Amino acid sequence: MKGLALVVCPGATPSVEMGVRDMYLDESIDLPDIRTVEDLISWLQDHGISYEVLGKNFAGQPIIVVKKEGSGGEPLVITAGAHTSEPAGVLATLLLLRDLDIDNPLYVVPLRDPFGWQGYELCLEYALGEAVTLTDHMSLEDLLLDRGEEILLKEPGFVLARIKDIVFASLVPPGRPTGPREVEQRVNQVLRDHPELMSSLVGSRVVFPGNAGDSEGVWDFYRAFSAVISDDGIVADMNRQFGGVNEPPEVSMLRQLVDDVQPGMVLDIHEGQGSTFYLFV
Numbered sequence: 001m002k003g004l005a006l007v008v009c010p011g012a013t014p015s016v017e018m019g020v021r022d023m024y025l026d027e028s029i030d031l032p033d034i035r036t037v038e039d040l041i042s043w044l045q046d047h048g049i050s051y052e053v054l055g056k057n058f059a060g061q062p063i064i065v066v067k068k069e070g071s072g073g074e075p076l077v078i079t080a081g082a083h084t085s086e087p088a089g090v091l092a093t094l095l096l097l098r099d100l101d102i103d104n105p106l107y108v109v110p111l112r113d114p115f116g117w118q119g120y121e122l123c124l125e126y127a128l129g130e131a132v133t134l135t136d137h138m139s140l141e142d143l144l145l146d147r148g149e150e151i152l153l154k155e156p157g158f159v160l161a162r163i164k165d166i167v168f169a170s171l172v173p174p175g176r177p178t179g180p181r182e183v184e185q186r187v188n189q190v191l192r193d194h195p196e197l198m199s200s201l202v203g204s205r206v207v208f209p210g211n212a213g214d215s216e217g218v219w220d221f222y223r224a225f226s227a228v229i230s231d232d233g234i235v236a237d238m239n240r241q242f243g244g245v246n247e248p249p250e251v252s253m254l255r256q257l258v259d260d261v262q263p264g265m266v267l268d269i270h271e272g273q274g275s276t277f278y279l280f281v
Helices: 016-022 037-046 087-099 120-128 137-147 182-193 195-201 250-259
Strands: 054-055 062-068 076-080 108-111 150-155 159-162 168-169 205-209 223-229 266-272 277-280
Touching: 037 062, 037 087, 054 250, 062 205, 062 250, 076 087, 076 250, 087 108, 087 266, 108 250, 120 137, 120 159, 120 205, 120 223, 137 150, 137 159, 137 168, 150 195, 159 182, 168 182, 182 195, 182 205, 182 223
Parallel strands: 076 108, 076 266, 168 205
Antiparallel strands: 054 062, 062 108, 150 159, 159 168, 205 223, 266 277
16 A cells, blocks of 8 residues: 655755655555554554553544654644545554654644444444444345334435444445445435434434445445534534534544644645545645
């Protein structure tokens, strides 16, 4: 897998910036299979990188931060994993923790959503309390219809079911798989069309399959997409609801970190699920 990271550091010299920019261009990087937040922590420990726990999400999984003291310049916060169907961002932060050498104080949150990162099968296992194996979308649909505590909606190729206060969605891709955004759009449409359903789901955790076909490290079920239904009735991922009524703990912890650190810049690393990447700055 290629890891590509572009970081512009406040107070850094142009040579440092260019060095970071060129660090991983066209380099094939072998990284271990980091399936869970526990795997990520093991990787940090293997590389002698210390970390702290900011807090835990609703499932009791840790949200971790790596802090590196600097000698000058404004603090820099780097985050990834808000959209866990974009694994290149998470892997890029690990490479930066291993290789990046800057003067600025550095705070890195490499995995903002460990629940979605672990994949759709493990999300279902958390809710059901037993092992789950998915072979295709029909096996997912059958499982939700059979084990769902409440079937919220059933349409051709689409199921919305609640298990243990978590809303699970299944959507058979109508064409070439395009990732979880297609599922998100369908759920948002359902919420608009069924206001009585929307009002009952505000504040609920909702989880989608990766639905990425043969996209490396995501596939259909290897990663999941985790979000919360906002008070205005839309799927709000981990880049939404800062300071909102239904602010999830993953968002609250990051907001508190930024409030405490007062960084000169915050970089949130994402993947374009192709040959591109992008940053929120």
